Amino acid sequence: MAVIVWVVLIMTVLYLMQGFVYSRFGLKSVTYSRTFSTPRLFAGQTVWMHEKIANRKRLPLPWLRVESLLPAQLVFTHREVGLSINRGDQLQNHASLFSIPAYTEIVRKHEIVCPHRGKYRITSHTLTLGNLVGITGKSVTHPANCEIIVYPRVKGMSEFPLDARKYLQSVRSMNSPLMEDHYHVAGIRPYRQGDSFRMVNWNATAKSGELLVHKRESMQDNDLTIILNAELQNATHNMRMMAEDFEEALSYAASAAQYIISGGGKIGFIYNGATEGNAGMIFRVPVSSGAAHMDRLLEAMAGFQPVTTLGLSYLLEQLITERTRGLNYLLISAFVDQKQEQLIRQLRSQGNTVQLMLLAKGGGA
């Protein structure tokens, strides 16, 4: 009887001791990080998510569970076995279980497909430790700063409707962009947003009282400003565009921008919807060229939300009042009503070209 009590006593003491050691020192010198193989990619591409965990002490960790909430839009390619993922509409709970010997670093690489555009962040992870017996011990939550930006899917020119494709090709193949910096001045024109102040013709400005800049042949027609309409509903025609169609519109916008920039042209962008971090304001970027500009545009597009901040009619009226001339506009929208058609005609009559790209069938007035 005494021996049995002694056995139970010893085992209890041992159990308590190891439990104390693991709760006190278990998570000491344990580091965990989660990174993506590339921080930016286009929708539909795959990326590797790296989980790196290191135990820099003598005490081995029998099991250590790492849980984190990931955006549900990140889809694990091999999720049939060995992965604990509970998906919701917005978030999914991802858990990994490790057994880490002393002074060991383990790197796990998960292949993830990003089918949807967006900016995805992982803000925290929870580490839970098990002791020698296997009983769940200490649990801590650490903040994390892991972000991946998924750009809209880029289409090939063959996927564009014929008229839009012709228009884009004509814009890109107009006067050589190499001639943009030519010193010959062909005339004067009103100042446009994005023009350098070096181009201002001060004499003409002083005479006319309006800010005028030197007009160069090669610069006026090779620019394209994309107007993306965020309105998904048309009360006049009782029509509604789905979120997938909006993504399609964004994809067209991104593709057109990339096509023009890759040809050496300049791109401006106007979006009358909400962007991440700038709710209530329209997104407007002056025309500019170069890969860096394209990256900025794509990053902004990743944060576009299908929420209208300014109606298309008001936006077009605003553009008309700016009295711009010689600009090329590509208007991507689901619907256009009679008033908007009227405004588009007015914009054209000011000396601009406007190409309408309607996504919904029968979306015209």
Added chain:
Amino acid sequence: MDDAIARSSTMIRAVRRVGIEWLLWLPIWLLLTANMGVYGKFGMAVAVAFFFALGLGLHRMTVLWRRLTMIAIGGMLIGAGVIWFSNDLLAVTWMGILLWRGRYQKLTHLHYCLGFGICCAVLIVTSQSEAWADYRLMFILLALLWIIIWFMALNRGLVDDAGLHNGIVTRPVRQANRKYILVFLAAGMLIIAMTASYGQQLLTPKQVVNPNNSWIDPDRFIQPPQSMDKPEWMEGIEQPGKRWLFWDILFWVLLVVVICGTLWFIRFLWINRVWTWQGLLNSIRKWFLRENRPEKLPYLEESRSLRKEKKKGRFESLFRKHNRELEWERLSNPEKVRRLYEEAVLTGIEQGYTFKASDTPSETLDALEQWQTGGKAHNNEKKATYWSWLLQVHLSLLHLYEKAKYSPHEITSQDVGMLKEIDTDRKGNR
């Protein structure tokens, strides 16, 4: 075909479950059948298996029918026990318990805990009589076996819980946890083995020998134990020292079965010797490959040791001097000169000299001397040795260092030896 396989696997699982249940109750069976003959023992063993299998079978019925049937059988058992087997009422009750336990289709760690508890209970009971002395070791070993299985099953269940029952527990994780729990148990067993006698002495109640409740050492004053009378329920128990007929029969039956099986296997091998040997070899190869085959995981995993990054502890520092001497032997002559220069400057820096990276070696050594003569250096005995050494070797060290660093000329071992001797003398004087 699939149905047949599923049915056979269910049968095998059920048979295994009955076998384990029988092993759980083995000490009770031994205890209750101690005064029975061979047929009685055999009959009781069969009854144990039968009632538990019946309980398992009842589980296939609907809840209502199962409960009704169980109550009916239980009632019949109690009735039969009261009317016909009043002497064996304990055994009859046990059968009822076995019938009830049929509800546990799957074994969990609690069942192994029950096995351990049964062994402990039987040990306590049998410790009352010296007639069971030979059996105690078996009960202890069985209890140890159950405690190991209990903890392993507990660990397995806990690791599954840790994996949220979602299949994230990989084979390496499971194996590692099994290893850790075995280490824990081994440590526990070792401590128990080393301290059991002390614990027994500590926990045995000491006898009160005087009315004033004063405790005294039992080893000195307690009288040797008197022989105890057998309890009533153990009356008629045979002396369990001699071999039972049942074990003899079982032994011979098993021997015959083993011989027949061996003969059959040899004949089988001889008839199909080519195919069989190839099959055997293939099976063995497959088995090894299966063991080494990596688990199919939905991710890639790499692990590396961080021991190289580990900080050197006190233990390692004991060998550092030895390693340093080995390193010195491996250096070339110019490297040795540079090492001596480096050590000289480092010693000065340790004493407070501010090193300027823009100074040439000549300027550095001059600055060191000036700094010392300016009285800024510490003037204890240890430091004095260093400064006297530096003054002694200043020129030769500088010459050799410049030669080693900037010129293609060779440095002889004699030159290094001269510098090293002076340096050794300095270190010896510390």
